[in-house]
Amino acid sequence: MATNESISIFSSASLAVEYVDSLLPSNPLQEPFKNAWNYMLNNYTKFQIATWGSLIVHEVLYFLFCLPGFLFQFIPYMKKYKIQKDKPETWENQWKCFKVLLFNHFCIQLPLICGTYYFTEYFSIPYDWETMPRWYMLLARCFGCAVIEDTWHYFLHRLLHHKRIYKYIHKIHHEFQAPFGMEAEYAHPLETIILGTGFFIGIMLLCDHVILLWAWVTVRLIETIDVHR
Secondary structure: OHHHHHHHHHHHHHHHHHHHHHHOOOOOOHHHHHHHHHHHHHHOOHHHHHHHHHHHHHHHHHHHHHHHHHHHOOOHHHHHHOOOOOOOOOHHHHHHHHHHHHHHHHHHHHHHHOOHHHHHHHOOOOOOOOOOOOHHHHHHHHHHHHHHHHHHHHHHHHHHOOOOOHHHOHHHHHOOOOOOHHHHHOOOHHHHHHHHHHHHHHHHHHOOOHHHHHHHHHHHHHHHHHHOO
């Protein structure tokens, strides 16, 4: 009985969202986005899209979201808004962070990203425009991924703070006492894998289109960069 009631509630909520969506004006960006998406499908293989496309999305968004916080650190006018005014950032620290990020991104994360194509093939995840989920379903699945990832991150993050292992792995992430956005993925390679696993669990359970991979990457990067600056 409880299961039937839950299904009824979700069905009603879905119908309500669909009704609201029908009242919204058409998105002027939808047609250009559709053309760009179909151009990508017609000119690149699934492997290229899943692998190099995912890498490009991650790198471009990561450093784009980091850019405002990075610039603000060195603009005199913005320094009055800095919380830890007694701990100014230096170019040396930024460069040190950037070098570790490049190692983590290309030596740790890229091999994992290379598995994206095989994941989509094994689970028959579609790429085509016609089966792309509506925006509200995409948001709902991103929310589900966030709940799963946040739960994983909470418990594993606490574990990494355990006094017996903290100095061997997680201490690196806290090397900079005054956090900044680019430091979000500054971590020991093992931590990158351990905490990063939570990102993929939601994808494995909820992914119904390759667009969710990129949407979830976008949401996750905005969140993690924001909490570090």
